[in-house]
Amino acid sequence: MDALIAEFPRFFAGFLGTLRICLFAGVGALILGTFMATFRVSPVPPLRWLGLAWVTIFRNSPLAVVLFLFAFGLPQVGVIFPSFQNNAFFWPGVASLVCYTAAFVCEAVRSGINSVAPGQAEAARAVGLTFTQTLSAVVLPQAIRTVVPPLGSVMIAMIKNSAIVGAFGVTGELFSVDSGNTALGYSALSSLTGVAIAYLVITIPAGLLLGVIERKIEVKR
Numbered sequence: 001m002d003a004l005i006a007e008f009p010r011f012f013a014g015f016l017g018t019l020r021i022c023l024f025a026g027v028g029a030l031i032l033g034t035f036m037a038t039f040r041v042s043p044v045p046p047l048r049w050l051g052l053a054w055v056t057i058f059r060n061s062p063l064a065v066v067l068f069l070f071a072f073g074l075p076q077v078g079v080i081f082p083s084f085q086n087n088a089f090f091w092p093g094v095a096s097l098v099c100y101t102a103a104f105v106c107e108a109v110r111s112g113i114n115s116v117a118p119g120q121a122e123a124a125r126a127v128g129l130t131f132t133q134t135l136s137a138v139v140l141p142q143a144i145r146t147v148v149p150p151l152g153s154v155m156i157a158m159i160k161n162s163a164i165v166g167a168f169g170v171t172g173e174l175f176s177v178d179s180g181n182t183a184l185g186y187s188a189l190s191s192l193t194g195v196a197i198a199y200l201v202i203t204i205p206a207g208l209l210l211g212v213i214e215r216k217i218e219v220k221r
Contacts, residue, residue, distance in 0.1 A: 014166075015198045021094060021162050022202070026155055028098035033105025038135055040110045051106065058103035063096065063164050070096045093165035101158045108150040112143030145217045152210035156203050163199070 039051030058066065070081075070092040084090035116139050124134040 011194050011198060014195075015201070018159075018162055018166070018198070018202065021090075021097070021165060022159050024094045025097035025101065025158060025162070028094070029101035029105050029154075029158065030151075032098060033102035034109050034140075036102060036106035037109035037113060040106065041113055041135075043131060055103045055106055058100050059107070061100075063100050063161055066100050067093065067096045067164065070099075097158060097161060097165060100161070101154060104154045104157070105151065108147045108154055109143065111150070112145075112147035113139055115146050116142045148210070148213055148217055152206070152213075156206055156210075159202055159206065160199065163195075 036051045036054050039047040040055070042048055042051070071089055074081075074092075081088070081091040081095070113135075120138055120142065121134050124138045129137065
């Protein structure tokens with residue numbers, strides 16, 4: 001634990017950096033994944049194909065490959081991400097996590113949409129609501145209650161996947177702190193133990209919060 005004690009400010013900065021990455025990526029994945037889920041159930045064939053293609057491509061691709069694509073592939077075709085605090089890999093890393101995680105969010109939300117009784121949507125259409133109105137006002141509010149557990153699992157997996165972003169080269173993140181401490185002469189075991197503890201500090205409260213939300217939803221049912 002010598003590295004954790006001696007380099008606590010670096011670990012704390014990495015902890016905050018990981019939270020920042022997870023915040024951006026989590027919000028983006030939830031929004032994009034929900035849109036893709038609506039595409040999956042849309043009556044418009046091109047939108048259904050787009051949603052299916054998105055899920056098929058990203059869910060079956062390694063995150064490391066997606067990271068390399070966003071960081072080095074897209075700039076080759078003119079897509080340049082701005083730097084964040086002099087870090088050129090921050091936004092490519094966040095975008096990779098968003099697109100990758102959105103595929104899993106999409107399937108979780110779609111399963112919730114499919115769990116809503118078809119009669120609910122039929123009744124909404126019978127009173128003149130459009131597909132978009134039916135989905136946003138009738139189906140999604142009911143579907144959200146059933147998708148909280150799988151969405152929570154997806155978000156926790158995303159937090160752990162952020163370590164790959166740090167290993168990839170995003171500075172100021174927990175995994176990059178381990179690399180810096182190793183370079184300073186601390187043992188890898190000591191540094192990685194500190195990184196593991198920091199991730200547990202994030203994931204365990206997230207799991208407890210998820211349990212609280214599940215219990216509240218069960219009461220409402």
